[in-house]
Amino acid sequence: MAKKKMHYIRLLRGPKLDTSNLKRPHISILLTITTDLGDSFLYPDEPVDLAISVENPTTGQSILLPPPDQIIDRPPRWTAGLRCLDIKVPIKPHLKKSDVTCTIRIHPATQTPPLGVLKGRDALPWSLARGSPAASKGLVMPVSVDMAKGICVPVAVRTLRLSSSKVQPQDQDTLDVDLEEDVGESIARHIWDAGVVTASYLGDACSSKEGICEILPMRKDHFNVLELGSGVGILGITLAQVIERAVAHGHTSCKTTVLLTDLPEAEERARSNIARAEVTLSRINPDGPTVTLQYEDLDWDEGRHGRFGALASARPWDLVILSDCTYNVDSLPALVGTLSALHAANVKHHEAEADTRTSVILATKPRHSSEQALFGLLSSADWRYNVLKSIPLPKLGEEDEIVDIYLLERGERNT
Ligand SMILES: C[S@@+](CC[C@H](N)C(=O)[O-])C[C@H]1O[C@@H](n2cnc3c(N)ncnc32)[C@H](O)[C@@H]1O
Known part of the structure; x- marks a missing residue:
């Protein structure tokens, strides 16, 4: 078949x-x-x-x-x-x-x-x-x-x-995420399965106050999210809209910054999608959006050495998100190095505070067994990880494809 x-x-x-x-x-x-x-x-x-x-x-x-x-x-x-x-x-x-x-x-x-x-x-x-x-x-x-x-x-x-899977479609307010992508072929400038599935999961799971608290580490009145390898921005833009909806519903009052990052070739499409999303954020919250969306180039080969641009250096990052960025085994050391350098920068930002935790939501659709190398690299760099959700793709056929969403953490849990 x-x-x-x-x-x-x-x-x-x-x-x-x-x-x-x-x-x-x-x-x-x-x-x-x-x-x-x-x-x-x-x-x-x-x-x-x-x-x-x-x-x-x-x-x-x-x-x-x-x-x-x-x-x-x-x-x-x-x-x-x-x-x-x-x-x-x-x-x-x-x-x-x-x-x-x-x-x-x-x-x-x-x-x-x-x-x-x-x-x-x-x-x-x-x-x-x-x-x-x-x-x-x-x-x-x-x-x-x-x-x-x-x-x-x-x-x-x-x-x-x-939308939320818990209520009937006719009873609920829905969120439309519009994403431009290139016509023709390109890696950075179109959407991928892991992003689609994880965005759908976040839209569902974060539709209640309990869901938001369970999944997003919103520990203070400011919440800072950095996306690595954002491509057209599906994950970061979805999260921005989901958080704005939560603010409009009174589920949180956090002020949020979401910074999308990728290689320069992704910038144009990511910025157009931010411009589209800003219109939606204002519609969700007519009093004025509380979520700020930004873009900056971040090459993991620079990031692994702690070399970040002005926006990535400007604040600590409560949450790092990434989807479908772990299929190329050659780039895994630079990627894990960048996660660790972001954690080190967080520790510096939080010098006076006890809590130096960095959380990461990493979504992947495993394509090849060699990608397992990721977990050895994460363990060696003191990252703890567990599966938040494993979601089979909707399809028929004998070979299951799955999107795994991991929660990674590094740092002390002193609070
Ligand atoms: C398969 S795409 C996934 C895009 C997006 N996260 C999504 O789910 O739609 C992988 C992304 O990683 C980015 N990438 C690959 N190597 C990179 C590097 N060394 N530094 C920064 N980004 C990189 C690519 O430009 C691309 O946007």
């Missing part, structure tokens, strides 16, 4: 508008459906039909050619063995380039509204409804892209809808 994993609809280039025949204009979309690593394509037992919506972002009106004129024999269909799919989407006749400003959403046809959005609950086995498409077929992450006056910038958007 085919292995089914978590998959992503990925655009191979920005969609193109063709108005050369004004009576039959169309948008042409070239996409693939791959794993996060891009190392294998979706190979489904049953074909996966795709649905595409094309709407004006201001009016919400569709510009698709409506039925019965829309002569499509069947929806675009992904079948086993495909590596890419070329789709021509007919839009209303006589639209000129300058008329076509729209959001294009591509998602599995089985998806229930909201379209183009991945529901975090579908990534968590304990909240999956029986019979839901994710439970039976695995998860395919939708994608959206904006076209302005007939032109697409090569930026796709993933939307993750976070």
Whole structure:
């Protein structure tokens, strides 16, 4: 039987508008459906039909050619063995380039509204409804892209809808985390399974006051979080929104700083996502956001020697977070060295205080047994660790994939 994993609809280039025949204009979309690593394509037992919506972002009106004129024999269909799919989407006749400003959403046809959005609950086995498409077929992450006056910038958007698994969807307030990623291939500039699953977990587990207290080491009135290898920023931005929601609900009154860090190639996308998140933070807390999001470059080869930028040096870090950063065994010594150097910097900041603990939430989807080297390095550097949560990915097939979320700690527990 085919292995089914978590998959992503990925655009191979920005969609193109063709108005050369004004009576039959169309948008042409070239996409693939791959794993996060891009190392294998979706190979489904049953074909996966795709649905595409094309709407004006201001009016919400569709510009698709409506039925019965829309002569499509069947929806675009992904079948086993495909590596890419070329789709021509007919839009209303006589639209000129300058008329076509729209959001294009591509998602599995089985998806229930909201379209183009991945529901975090579908990534968590304990909240999956029986019979839901994710439970039976695995998860395919939708994608959206904006076209302005007939032109697409090569930026796709993933939307993750976070909610609590304890209450019914209709009864709760949800949080949408919007993340831009590059069209095409890149390591730092798109999202990964461990980030998606951990963000969904945090959205669920931190939806109550007890959950926040249990998971986040908020010991003072300021809470400082640093993310290593943040990529597009899925984990840090999710945590920022989750904490802002907790403040709005009166679950905490901490003032929080979340600093995303990565190599320079990640900066542009991370900063755009911070700008998007700042709008959401203001919406969550109309009195003014209490969470500050920042970005700074931090190369672990510098960090391991205690060489940090101005923002990373500015304060002690109560919590360090990272997801999917431990797959490259060669970079593990620099990564663990950076964690230890951050702890040493914390000890200096806290010289006058008894509590010098540093906590780390580390999420990983183990891909290879060699990654176990991480734990030897952590132990040698006096880090204590235990599994906070082990979450199987939603999929069918004989080979389980799992995201492990670890809690690491170093330092004294004197308080
Ligand atoms: C697989 S991505 C994960 C990105 C993000 N954490 C997520 O879950 O979506 C690994 C990240 O580690 C970063 N990285 C790799 N080596 C690094 C280094 N030496 N210093 C800093 N970041 C590094 C990459 O740039 C990339 O963004």
